Amino acid sequence: xxxxxxxxxxxxxxxxxxxxxxxxxxxxxxxxxxxxxxxxxxxxxxxxxxxxxxxxxxxxxxxxxxxxxxxxxxxxxxxxxxxxxxxxxxxxxxxxxxxxxxxxxxxxxxxxxxxxxxxxxxxxxxxxxxxxxxxxxxxxxxxxxxxxxxxxxxxxxxxxxxxxxxxxxxxxxxxxxxxxxxxxxxxxxxxxxxxxxxxxxxxxxxxxxxxxxxxxxxxxxxxxxxxxxxxxxxxxxxxxxxxxxxxxxxxxxxxxxxxxxxxxxxxxxxxxxxxxxxxxxxxxxxxxxxxxxxxxxxxxxxxxxxxxxxxxxxxxxxxxxxxxxxxxxxxxxxxxxxxxxxxxxxxxxxxxxxxxxxxxxxxxxxxxxxxxxxxxxxxxxxxxxxxxxxxxxxxxxxxxxxxxxxxxxxxxxxxxxxxxxxxxxxxxxxxxxxxxxxxxxxxxxxxxxxxxxxxxxxxxxxxxxxxxxxxxx
Numbered sequence: 177x178x179x180x181x182x183x184x185x186x187x188x189x190x191x192x193x194x195x196x197x198x199x200x201x202x203x204x205x206x207x208x209x210x211x212x213x214x215x216x217x218x219x220x221x222x223x224x225x226x227x228x229x230x231x232x233x234x235x236x237x238x239x240x241x242x243x244x245x246x247x248x249x250x251x252x253x254x255x256x257x258x259x260x261x262x263x264x265x266x267x268x269x270x271x272x273x274x275x276x277x278x279x280x281x282x283x284x285x286x287x288x289x290x291x292x293x294x295x296x297x298x299x300x301x302x303x304x305x306x307x308x309x310x311x312x313x314x315x316x317x318x319x320x321x322x323x324x325x326x327x328x329x330x331x332x333x334x335x336x337x338x339x340x341x342x343x344x345x346x347x348x349x350x351x352x353x354x355x356x357x358x359x360x361x362x363x364x365x366x367x368x369x370x371x372x373x374x375x376x377x378x379x380x381x382x383x384x385x386x387x388x389x390x391x392x393x394x395x396x397x398x399x400x401x402x403x404x405x406x407x408x409x410x411x412x413x414x415x416x417x418x419x420x421x422x423x424x425x426x427x428x429x430x431x432x433x434x435x436x437x438x439x440x441x442x443x444x445x446x447x448x449x450x451x452x453x454x455x456x457x458x459x460x461x462x463x464x465x466x467x468x469x470x471x472x473x474x475x476x477x478x479x480x481x482x483x484x485x486x487x488x489x490x491x492x493x494x495x496x497x498x499x500x501x502x503x504x505x506x507x508x509x510x511x512x513x514x515x516x517x518x519x520x521x522x523x524x525x526x527x528x529x530x531x532x533x534x535x536x537x538x539x540x541x542x543x544x545x546x547x548x549x550x551x552x553x554x555x556x557x558x559x560x561x562x563x564x565x566x567x568x569x570x571x572x573x574x575x576x577x578x579x580x581x582x583x584x585x586x587x588x589x590x591x592x593x594x595x596x597x598x599x600x601x602x603x604x605x606x607x608x609x610x611x612x613x614x615x616x617x618x619x620x621x622x623x624x625x626x627x628x629x630x631x632x633x634x635x636x637x638x639x640x641x642x643x644x645x646x647x648x649x
Contacts, residue, residue, distance in 0.1 A: 182399045189222055198228050205235050212236060212255070212263045236266035237273055240296045243290065243313060244278040253293040260296050271339060277346075278313045288322050290485045298331035305338065307363065308344040314359060328359050336366035342400075343370060347378035354387045361391040371392055374402035382409045389416060399445075401425070407433050407479065414441040414483070415507035422448040424492075425478060435478045442484040449485060450492040450522075453499045477503035486514030492522035494551065502532040509539040522547040525596055526557060530564045537571070543584040549593035549628060553584070565600035568608040587612065589624040594632070608637035613644050 183472050185590075189197075201218065210640050215235050219226040229235060233416075242254045246426035253264070276297065301307065317324040343363065347353060362371055378386065380403055389395070404426040405413065420443055476499035509515055525533055525548055537543070548563055573582045581587070597605065609625050616623045625636065625646040632648060640646040 184430050186222065189224060194228060197225065201228065201232065201235060201522065205238075206267050207517075209375070210412040210539070212238070212259070213215040213573065220568075230266065233266060233270045236263050237270050239263055239267070239272050239297070239300060240275040240277060241293055242278045243276075250436075251290055253290050255379045257292050258298055260293065264296070264300050267303075269303070272300060272303045274301060274304045275308040275310075276313065277308070277310045277354065283577040289449075291322060291324075291327055292355075294324070294327060295331055298328065301332065301337040301363070302335040302339065304337050304340050306342040306344075307340055309360065309363070310345070310346045310348075311352045311356050312349050315349075316358045318356065320463075325359055331361055332365070334363035337363050337464065338366050340364070340367040341368060342372040343374075345373075345375040347375055347380075350378055350381075353380070353384045357387045357391045361393070361548045364394055365392075367394065368397070371398060372400035372402075373398055376404060378404065379426075380409050382406065384413055385409045385412045385416075387411070404428065407476070410479070411414050411441065411482070413516040414443065415439075418443070418579035420444070420446050422446075424450040424452075426452045427479065428453075429476065433474065435474055438482050440482045440484060442486075446485045446486060446488055449483075449488055451479065452492075452494040452524075453496060475499050475504060477501040477504045480504045480508035483508070484511060484514075485516050488516035490520040490522075491518050492547075494524035496524075500528050502529075502530070502535060505532075505536060506539065517542045519543060520545040520547075522549065522591075524550055524552070525561075525563045526550060527561045530566045532569045533563065533567050534595075534618060537567075537583045540584060542586060544586055545589045545591070546584060546587060548596050549591060550594075550596045556643055559600075562598040563596050563601045564624050566599050568601055568604045571608050572611050581612070581615070587623075588616070588621065589626070591626040591628065593628040602633070606633065609636065609644070610639055613639065617643075 178467075180436050201215070205215075213539075213595070215229050219229040239260070241260065242252075244252055246253075270346070340363065344628075345353070345360075395413070397419060398417050399419055399421040401417065401420060401422070402424040410427060423443075423446060437576060477493075477495045478501060481504050493505075520542055521541055521543055523533075523536065523546070537546075571581065571583050574580060575582055592600065592605065609623075613623045613625075622645055624648055625645055627636070628649045632646075636644075636646055
């Protein structure tokens with residue numbers, strides 16, 4: 177090509193196949209931006225892109241309506257009615273991911289003209305597969321001068337959310353859910369496919385569970401739950417969910433719990449369980465002499481003694497400091513006649529005694545995946561409260577007769593957050609990994625190691641170059 181020649185500005189657009197452009201747009205949609213306005217801009221680049229974007233309904237399936245109170249004390253709705261209608265038409269008949277967001281913390285009045293936006297949105301929920309609702313917004317709408325309740329009721333009875341599979345509630349403010357439930361109930365009155373329910377922003381209390389039950393929320397058909405919940409409400413909720421397969425619960429305590437008054441709950445279908453505690457300051461954990469003196473009350477981990485899960489395979493625990501109890505874990509794992517056979521165990525080790533860490537693994541002979549990670553904010557934590565050298569030393573011990581590893585002989589994958597390891601543990605961890613990896617090679621199996629947070633060091637990188645399936649996240 178002559179040096180003074182130049183490529184045409186649209187050379188790439190014309191040369192790249194249309195199906196490749198479509199794939200690029202799909203990746204952009206899923207990984208970078210789900211804003212429909214971005215795709216409208218793309219459609220203005222050229223006729224080819226306009227054709228691709230306008231004829232790819234999967235790019236238009238994220239439908240959100242934001243009704244907010246702006247700085248000038250006026251309600252604003254985004255997108256406007258025309259753009260919202262355009263998005264819905266471009267999505268054709270595809271299932272939608274929908275969200276109703278916004279809100280204000282003070283009582284304000286929505287105007288009647290904003291009902292147009294609501295009506296367009298509510299009519300589209302008949303195609304909603306996933307739906308997220310902001311309870312602060314809905315509570316404010318209910319306090320407005322316009323009869324929003326009748327609008328919701330009328331539209332949702334005419335266009336029921338019959339395809340709904342996943343419902344998420346953004347709570348944020350306490351005491352709002354109970355008042356909003358009568359209106360919310362129209363979203364699940366005709367939702368036979370609803371299987372997943374999550375809430376976040378604030379904990380569910382006993383009165384919230386009672387209100388949902390009285391409004392005939394379809395707890396019995398749920399297979400997936402992910403909620404922040406008070407312990408008393410937790411025990412009210414579990415008996416309502418006999419079909420539960422996967423549950424994630426962030427546990428909070430309003431006041432002292434008397435566990436022996438709780439009824440044991442059996443969940444035969446539960447295969448995946450995550451239990452986390454929440455401290456008074458919600459996020460932080462730190463070690464101090466004052467905290468060490470706060471040992472009043474029963475350990476919150478006692479909750480495990482009141483749950484029967486014979487088919488549980490995946491367990492994730494985060495019980496900090498005095499909420500931890502090995503005795504409770506032992507009771508849970510040794511429950512007769514059907515103890516769970518845990519194959520995937522995620523363990524937040526902060527504040528758990530080293531001997532308890534080892535004894536926990538002794539109770540998991542079927543374990544295939546072990547994760548030692550800290551998934552909450554930690555500051556000023558003592559080395560003694562992290563995973564120590566003794567755990568990885570114990571994981572190298574072998575049975576003198578069979579030569580099999582004493583701890584977790586079936587282990588195939590280890591996930592470690594380096595922020596969970598003491599300095600001493602970091603020095604012995606590569607040694608443990610190498611021993612187990614070479615043992616698995618002899619048996620024709622493959623081991624996998626994942627490191628999160630921190631520098632894994634040269635030893636693991638050498639093993640990776642030797643063939644270890646190792647990655648850093």
